[in-house]
Amino acid sequence: MRKLYIFDTTLRDGEQSLGITLNVQEKIEIARQLVKLGVDVIEAGFPASSPGDLASVRTLARELQGVIVCGLSRAVEGDIDSCAEALREAEYPRIHTGIAVSPVHMAQKLKLSPDQVVETAVAAVKHAKKYVGDVEFYAEDAFRSDLPFLARVLEQVIEAGATVVNIPDTVGYATPWEYGEMVTYVREHVPNIDRAVLSIHCHNDLGMATANSLAGIMAGAGQVEGTINGIGERAGNTSLEEVIMAIYTQRSRYGIETGVHTREISATSRLVSRITGVPVPAHKAIVGSNAFMHASGIHQDGVLKERTTYEIINPEVVGVPKNRIVLSARSGRHAFKYRLAELGYQVEAERLETLYQSFLQLADQKGEIFDQDLHALVGGNIVED
Numbered sequence: 001m002r003k004l005y006i007f008d009t010t011l012r013d014g015e016q017s018l019g020i021t022l023n024v025q026e027k028i029e030i031a032r033q034l035v036k037l038g039v040d041v042i043e044a045g046f047p048a049s050s051p052g053d054l055a056s057v058r059t060l061a062r063e064l065q066g067v068i069v070c071g072l073s074r075a076v077e078g079d080i081d082s083c084a085e086a087l088r089e090a091e092y093p094r095i096h097t098g099i100a101v102s103p104v105h106m107a108q109k110l111k112l113s114p115d116q117v118v119e120t121a122v123a124a125v126k127h128a129k130k131y132v133g134d135v136e137f138y139a140e141d142a143f144r145s146d147l148p149f150l151a152r153v154l155e156q157v158i159e160a161g162a163t164v165v166n167i168p169d170t171v172g173y174a175t176p177w178e179y180g181e182m183v184t185y186v187r188e189h190v191p192n193i194d195r196a197v198l199s200i201h202c203h204n205d206l207g208m209a210t211a212n213s214l215a216g217i218m219a220g221a222g223q224v225e226g227t228i229n230g231i232g233e234r235a236g237n238t239s240l241e242e243v244i245m246a247i248y249t250q251r252s253r254y255g256i257e258t259g260v261h262t263r264e265i266s267a268t269s270r271l272v273s274r275i276t277g278v279p280v281p282a283h284k285a286i287v288g289s290n291a292f293m294h295a296s297g298i299h300q301d302g303v304l305k306e307r308t309t310y311e312i313i314n315p316e317v318v319g320v321p322k323n324r325i326v327l328s329a330r331s332g333r334h335a336f337k338y339r340l341a342e343l344g345y346q347v348e349a350e351r352l353e354t355l356y357q358s359f360l361q362l363a364d365q366k367g368e369i370f371d372q373d374l375h376a377l378v379g380g381n382i383v384e385d
């Protein structure tokens with residue numbers, strides 16, 4: 001099995017979501033849960049961005065054990081110094097520094113030539129190496145870069161000491177096959193790539209962050225970056241829980257494993273949602289409230305006969321105690337009878353049919369039918385167990 005490193009940036013890229021600001025206590029609560037979840041790296045913040053963020057990263061660096069604590073910095077000496085200062089007490093510190101490499105970012109945002117970008121990137125990595133052994137380099141907007149240029153930058157930063165190189169799809173522009181091709185290109189054209197871990201970092205502007213990340217992993221990336229619940233700027237980042245469970249459900253086919261304790265996924269998602277105030281959509285994969293609910297009669301009948309007919313994941317594996325059969329006008333007799341039996345009612349066949357017709361009439365008016373509705377429905381007309 002190949003080990004895939006999980007880099008969580010909920011507290012940095014996730015916190016860049018519109019409307020989220022986390023104080024240090026909130027960051028610690030989330031970070032402790034991330035440690036329980038078993039991620040390998042926690043990106044705690046961007047220390048040079050504000051004194052508050054520097055203080056938060058410093059506290060997390062001091063408090064967290066058994067995990068790499070990472071801080072972001074631009075390829076600017078002052079940023080790197082702040083980052084190093086914030087990480088001083090970390091058991092396993094990592095500085096994540098980098099610069100944009102796409103033509104539009106270099107010309108319009110940085111106003112630097114490609115040669116100047118290479119020079120700045122190399123200087124940043126060398127400067128970070130004065131403080132820590134573990135330096136990750138990000139090539140911002142790598143997906144829209146000129147690939148030979150990207151390969152040149154990566155080769156030089158690895159030569160300068162980068163231990164991890166990150167090739168983000170910063171603006172969520174890639175499709176899975178193109179992102180996978182970029183990873184393959186880098187693996188084939190950066191001669192010293194085996195001296196570093198190749199990391200992927202995707203955004204969800206086209207709704208493909210998870211698919212792109214999986215394509216990158218299949219093409220040989222060794223680390224995946226993302227956030228819990230996919231929170232992040234604009235349409236968000238890769239949802240780590242989706243990638244983790246895709247790897248988990250396909251582990252024998254992929255031959256890849258993570259160190260994640262999947263049973264902590266649901267608790268982690270709920271905590272991040274509560275603290276950030278960002279609700280999880282009901283239909284969200286893995287962690288949405290509907291993810292393990294069955295609504296239609298055909299599906300309910302199947303699941304009651306054999307769970308795997310309509311469930312690819314046992315809910316307990318992600319920390320959800322059990323699936324739920326929701327009774328509504330779409331439910332069939334099997335689910336209706338099953339729930340009555342669970343409530344302690346044994347109903348003869350003829351009576352069951354009459355009750356089922358009344359149930360359908362009620363469900364047409366009410367939508368979901370709850371246990372108290374069933375108790376009222378059966379009233380005294382049944383034989384109790």
Ligand code: KIV
Binds near residue numbers: 139166
């Ligand atoms: O999306 C991106 O390019 C980033 C980098 C700063 C790592 O978040």
Ligand code: ZN
Binds near residue numbers: 013168170203237
């Ligand atoms: Zn990002």
